[in-house]
Amino acid sequence: MQRITPATAADLFDIAATRRIEQAAAAALPAHTLMQRAGLAVARLAMAIAPHARTIWVACGPGNNGGDGFEAAAQLRHRGFFPVVTFLGEEGRLPPDAKASLQRARDAGVTFAATPPSAHELAIDALLGIGSTRPPEGAMAQWLARMHSSSQPVLCVDVPSGLDADTGTLPQGASHPRESALTCITFLTLKPGLFTAQGRDAAGTIWFDDLGCGAFKDRPTARIAGAPDSQPRSHASHKGSYGDVAVIGGASGMAGAALLAGSAALHGGAGRVFVGLLDPNAAPVDTAQPELMLRDARTLDLSGMTAVCGCGGGEAVRELLPNVLYTAAALVLDADALNAIAADGALQTQLSSRGRDGAPTVITPHPLEAARLLNCTVGDVQGDRLTAARDLAARFNVVVVLKGSGTVIAGGADTLPVINLSGNARLATAGTGDVLAGMIGAALAMRKPAFDAAREAVWLHGRIADTWPADAAPLTAGALARRASD
Numbered sequence: 490m491q492r493i494t495p496a497t498a499a500d501l502f503d504i505a506a507t508r509r510i511e512q513a514a515a516a517a518l519p520a521h522t523l524m525q526r527a528g529l530a531v532a533r534l535a536m537a538i539a540p541h542a543r544t545i546w547v548a549c550g551p552g553n554n555g556g557d558g559f560e561a562a563a564q565l566r567h568r569g570f571f572p573v574v575t576f577l578g579e580e581g582r583l584p585p586d587a588k589a590s591l592q593r594a595r596d597a598g599v600t601f602a603a604t605p606p607s608a609h610e611l612a613i614d615a616l617l618g619i620g621s622t623r624p625p626e627g628a629m630a631q632w633l634a635r636m637h638s639s640s641q642p643v644l645c646v647d648v649p650s651g652l653d654a655d656t657g658t659l660p661q662g663a664s665h666p667r668e669s670a671l672t673c674i675t676f677l678t679l680k681p682g683l684f685t686a687q688g689r690d691a692a693g694t695i696w697f698d699d700l701g702c703g704a705f706k707d708r709p710t711a712r713i714a715g716a717p718d719s720q721p722r723s724h725a726s727h728k729g730s731y732g733d734v735a736v737i738g739g740a741s742g743m744a745g746a747a748l749l750a751g752s753a754a755l756h757g758g759a760g761r762v763f764v765g766l767l768d769p770n771a772a773p774v775d776t777a778q779p780e781l782m783l784r785d786a787r788t789l790d791l792s793g794m795t796a797v798c799g800c801g802g803g804e805a806v807r808e809l810l811p812n813v814l815y816t817a818a819a820l821v822l823d824a825d826a827l828n829a830i831a832a833d834g835a836l837q838t839q840l841s842s843r844g845r846d847g848a849p850t851v852i853t854p855h856p857l858e859a860a861r862l863l864n865c866t867v868g869d870v871q872g873d874r875l876t877a878a879r880d881l882a883a884r885f886n887v888v889v890v891l892k893g894s895g896t897v898i899a900g901g902a903d904t905l906p907v908i909n910l911s912g913n914a915r916l917a918t919a920g921t922g923d924v925l926a927g928m929i930g931a932a933l934a935m936r937k938p939a940f941d942a943a944r945e946a947v948w949l950h951g952r953i954a955d956t957w958p959a960d961a962a963p964l965t966a967g968a969l970a971r972r973a974s975d
């Protein structure tokens with residue numbers, strides 16, 4: 490059993506692949522072995538979470554997820570605990586594994602009840618796993634709401650009931666648990682939906698048990714990539730070794746966004762940072778950051794540079810985009826640059842041919858910007874973030890950073906998308922996206938491949954938020970940028 494942390498590197502498998510792996514594993518083992526192993530793992534984790542529990546409520550559903558719950562209840566009873574099982578289903582329609590485990594729970598002397606116990610110290614959610622096909626309703630929805638509103642911990646079996654294990658979406662109106670008291674133990678494979686969209690809030694702390702079947706492999710859907718390798722700077726390097734970044738943005742009244750990206754590029758290790766402002770009346774120097782070389786955006790020659798284009802770009806950035814797309818040696822497109830491209834077919838064609846020509850290009854949309862680029866709704870993007878990121882990457886031949894909880898990084902068809910696990914809602918404050926764009930720019934300027942530059946910067950950006958000192962001032966984008974070298 491392994492605890493998953495932001496530093497864990499592992500493959501993710503969708504439901505279809507998980508089913509294939511389960512079938513192959515089950516065929517190679519004596520009947521019921523997988524469920525017995527799963528139930529034992531649930532019981533062990535339950536005992537670790539609530540070692541002094543008097544009553545453990547085990548809510549079991551109509552399929553094999555419920556079977557894992559029966560099995561866990563049997564194991565807990567054997568160890569002197571008092572599980573109370575509530576079962577939502579028909580015994581006659583249970584799959585064979587679950588039926589066998591129901592019998593084992595009965596034989597172990599587990600208490601069965603029609604309604605949840607009046608008090609419990611731990612709830613085990615074994616209602617639905619990867620077989621969830623529709624929103625929980627009726628008693629199932631009521632039981633979930635009861636678990637989630639209680640102050641006692643909840644242990645989810647395989648996936649939180651109702652969560653789509655492929656996409657991380659919860660049905661509309663589903664009760665929302667409190668993350669601090671939530672644990673999920675998932676079996677055989679790690680599923681992408683646990684790590685993006687609503688998955689992280691729904692699952693809480695995630696544990697993985699391969700049920701002794703690590704040898705069974707299938708094609709992964711995506712991966713979590715963990716901490717990037719840190720590469721120390723060589724002694725003989727100089728500022729030219731780390732490249733030039735030119736930020737293009739800062740239209741009238743929005744200079745701050747460009748300066749934040751510039752600061753992040755500087756602290757992220759770029760050799761030199763120019764900030765090309767679109768506001769002709771902008772101040773000639775930022776006295777708080779004199780290292781940044783402020784220029785009129787229209788005068789910068791980007792041919793040997795990494796451009797970070799769009800931060801605070803407003804409408805004004807549009808006229809520069811044809812030249813930026815044509816000349817920048819490497820490019821990060823953010824915010825208003827993406828909005829301009831979404832509204833202009835010619836710019837879209839130019840972007841995709843730039844990517845086809847192999848010019849390193851990263852786009853960093855948040856879900857609304859991604860929806861504009863894909864000509865769909867935010868709901869469509871958030872409903873399947875992996876697919877949205879993959880579609881954008883394929884359409885524009887670029888590396889895509891689809892931001893938000895569980896940021897997705899997608900590249901070409903041969904590259905497995907990555908879901909990033911560092912970061913938290915401290916980042917939900919204005920300007921942190923500008924900082925990320927600057928950090929990716931710095932990594933590109935060091936001539937890292939575009940996918941690696943994006944992945945490493947996203948991970949570091951999130952890690953800074955995860956390690957923000959509790960006694961420090963609240964996270965602001967400016968302070969985040971200054972820690973981009975951490």
Ligand SMILES: NC(=O)C1=CN([C@@H]2O[C@H](COP(=O)(O)OP(=O)(O)OC[C@H]3O[C@@H](n4cnc5c(N)ncnc54)[C@H](OP(=O)(O)O)[C@@H]3O)[C@@H](O)[C@H]2O)[C@@H](O)CC1
Pocket residue numbers: 511515521523524527550551552553554555557584586616617618619620621622623624625626629646647648676677
């Ligand atoms: N076999 C093994 O050895 C192993 C199995 N494992 C475990 O099995 C789990 C997968 O089991 P599973 O395929 O039976 O699916 P599961 O998630 O239990 O649900 C299917 C049932 O729920 C029903 N249903 C769906 N939605 C519903 C709703 N909203 N409200 C009410 N009912 C709803 C659906 O009914 P239907 O849609 O057909 O009407 C069907 O009856 C997996 O997640 C893992 O925990 C692992 O431990 C590995 C070893």
Ligand SMILES: Nc1ncnc2c1ncn2[C@@H]1O[C@H](COP(=O)(O)OP(=O)(O)O)[C@@H](O)[C@H]1O
Pocket residue numbers: 824855892893894895896912913914915916917918919920921922923924925950
């Ligand atoms: N709840 C969250 N969990 C993890 N990361 C988040 C969360 N909210 C925001 N972020 C991150 O913060 C950044 C916000 O970027 P963006 O939406 O472009 O904001 P802005 O335009 O204000 O800079 C992104 O990197 C995003 O992934």
Ligand SMILES: [K+]
Pocket residue numbers: 554614615616617618645646647648649650
């Ligand atoms: K479950």
